Amino acid sequence: MSTYKGEAPSGSVELDPRIIPFFEKFYDVSDTKGDSADAEYVDSLTEDGVLIMGSKRGNGKDEITPLRKGLWSGPVKTRKHHLHRIYPFTPLDVMIHGSVDYGLNNGKSLSVDWAAHAQFVESDDKKLRMRFYQVYLDSAPVAQAASS
Template identity: 75%
Template sequence: MSSSPYTGHAPSGSVELDSRIIPFFENFYRVSDSQTADDEYVDALTKEGTLIMGTKKAVGKDEIMTLRKGLWSGPVKKRQHHLHRIYPFTSQDVMIHGSVDYELHNGQDVTVQWAGHAQFVESEDGKLRMRFYQVYLDSAPVAQAAAK
């Protein structure tokens, strides 16, 4: 078992997970935790992909870039994702569960559980990309810690 916080594990079962998905998420959450990897983050989705993060929705590369930049414009100074489990519906349609540790600009630390739904496709250039990614996360603990 890897000690990387980005390594997820899929339970054994009847659905065979695409072997590229776990390494995809390992890289994606590493990129997500970097303030300077905007292009790489956006490139993880298709050109017309949909990203839903809580109450925010972005469709297409330009809107996804705007949403991505907004993730770093608030109270969060650093983030560290931990990917716990990947639950496949099909080989390229998965639910995921993890947590994220936040360090806020005011010095507060907060850990929040999250879940996500991702649908993958093979893009024209042969890369695996998400055509849909939705994150379910309670932002109240971050807002409360930011207000301290």
């Protein structure tokens, strides 16, 4: 069973049916290191997309690319996302809840809960892309485990 699948609660707002498969692929790519995965990750956002992770912000693909590469330059050796729930505000505007298992360069491992907000648009090539993606995650446990 895919850990990237997630569920959408039943309610009055219907989730665009392309969003769950989008996130299955997106978090698989998020958990993969390398130039090819970096390019695929960045292609998940629009040309002028906004990516915010904690205090880090990238506006447009030229800023998002180094931000994505930087996610692999610190203490994290491996990551495995688990997508738990997707909450739609509109069919293309969602909140996401999940957790991520980290393997650190020092051999330690830990799991951290996270949430994210994503706004989608359909691009000219009919693909869904995020025009806005913000991740809410407490990075203190990773920093603490990396330094101890």
